[in-house]
Amino acid sequence: MLKGRHFILGITGGIAAYKSVTLLRLLVKAGAEVQVVITPSGKEFITPVTLSALSGKPVICDFFTANTGEWHSHVDLGLWADAMIVAPATACTIAKMANGVADNMLVTTYLSAKAPVFVAPAMDLDMMAHPSTTANIERLRSYGNIIIEPASGELASHLIGKGRMEEPDNIVKVLEEYFTAKKAVDNSPLNGKRVLITAGPTYERIDPVRFIGNFSTGKMGYALADEAAARGAEVTLVSGPVSIEPKRPEVKVVKVESARQMLEACEEVFDSTDVAIMCAAVADYAPAAPKEQKIKREHQEVPVIELVKNPDIAATLGHRKREGQMVVGFALETDNEVANANEKLIRKNLDMIVLNSMRDPGAGFGTDTNTVTIITPDCDSVSYPSKPKSEVAADILDNVVSLMERRLT
């Protein structure tokens, strides 16, 4: 998995620098090309001669080569790499990386790197526990960097403090797993596809403090968004008011309140969408004339709220879709489930409908599990047992992919 890949190995001035020699050797043995970039204090711990002998390339430390004046391009290096690994990463280098202090070649290269960056912290226990270090590591995580630390169970069994650099063979394992997963994403039929998902309830205002809504928590739609993003899709999640967030930072969330706003947000992106999955529990009716002021309890007859029908977002998109686009709907039924779901599939011009039965205690609003039957017009329906919503999301997307593939052949 690592054969032929290009790695930048960044070495900083920590006592664990001796372990990077083993890491370098393992990477080279796995067939990778490695360019070592070392900080000035890294050279105090390990000699560049050893590193260049093992990597077969001169080690880069300075912006310029001393004798020839040749400039080392951190930009080219950043583009060349499939990954950058900073191991060991001292508290100082982590702080510089977190704050963009590009006063050496390693941090400068880091800032230019387009590839994923893996960071293996190594420092003493107190430095690692300092809120400054913890905050800087969290910042690196928020930039999408992958922090490699020994598993806590292993730490306990070795009675070794937090801050010890992960063992080189485990770092190699993390890299292998990363590139295996990346390959699966690259080969996924949803990779690069644009997926629109609606989720959560809608709130229809009665007055500034009251609304008509429902108990949807958005869990199913958010699980679908995360799963589609994990498969490389570009996901837009149009979400009604919920208290959860997607796990994957790549998911683009558009927050809306009412059904009309949800329709508008969907219409804005639908034309460039490949697959739309309508998972929201859209309120069917909205107050015809929401009040500007709070409806008072005093001196009032019991109010009557006149309702108007909300737009059907799934049906609107279903009838607007062009060839090659796919619209998937959900149906929550209490009786004549399959017949009702089928009727909806046809009426809304959908390509697939996911039926959740209200009869099942492990299905529906607020639960972490769901029990679904997936119906497509051109093939038999498939019923699944109760599963966590993340797995149901995977089943739904597997069906979307197989429908895409059936249509291509």
Ligand code: C5P
């Ligand atoms: O007609 P019913 O509400 O049972 O249909 C459910 C499906 O239609 C779901 O996919 C839901 O997200 C979608 N829907 C919608 N807009 C509505 C009502 C339902 O998109 N106004």
